[in-house]
Amino acid sequence: MPEGPTIVLMKEDLQKFVGEKVIEVSGSEVPENSEIKGEILREIKTFGKQTYLIFDKIIFKVHLMMFGSYSLYKRKDIDTLRLGLAFKDGGMYFYTCVVKVIDESFLLKIDWEADIMSDKWNPEKTEQTLKAAPKMMICDALMNQDIFSGVGNIIKNEALFRVGIHPESLNGNLPPKKLKEIIAEARNYGFDFKKWKKANVLSKHFQIYHQKNCPICGAEVTNKDSGKSKRMSFFCENDQKLY
DNA sequence: GCGAATGTTTCCCG
């Protein structure tokens, strides 16, 4: 379910509870003896695919992994409730996900400039990071959450297609112009992803991801596990150049 | 019903 843009949408959904007091707590990941009841949700932050729920006495880190989901009401059809927080007029419920309690120092160590969806996103720094790893494949760089936080396999494939770069190209072989292009496109596609996801039309806009034929030349789309991350890449041999 | 999939961490082995 989640890549960075989906998590940003989730945050927008949950934002209305910020400033409200917790009335009831539930879920398998609620720590013993924690006094969350009565606490006020101070802030919600996201970093890539992670979400932080910040209270005075406790901070939760939520990661939906591959199959996680959330709802604003308690779903009875799912028995893997990890964390549920009820407020006066509704609540937030996280299922099948990883929930951890962290402390403030954890938040201070986060490099917010690496988040493709953030206002703090820093393309120049990303360029330097990629240049410093010339033998890394661009597909691995994109999936690396320390470099392109929030990018998942969909964004990786679609962004690479848009700029005509083969997923197995090495960072160091990319001409400066192409390097800048893919960095810009990772974020740009992230916002298209968000817009389409919100309108429930995301998969309609896939050009290469799980597609049969290239929309440019009509050739059959190649798919193979690529890079160290061994995640499926979808690409067109004709229209995406291997650098 | 099988297999794959928008993800990450951990463990085992050479």
Place this chain on the structure above:
DNA sequence: CCGGGAAACATTCG
């Protein structure tokens, strides 16, 4: 000690 590989988690969809 390091890197690679597989396993683990667990749900939905085709």
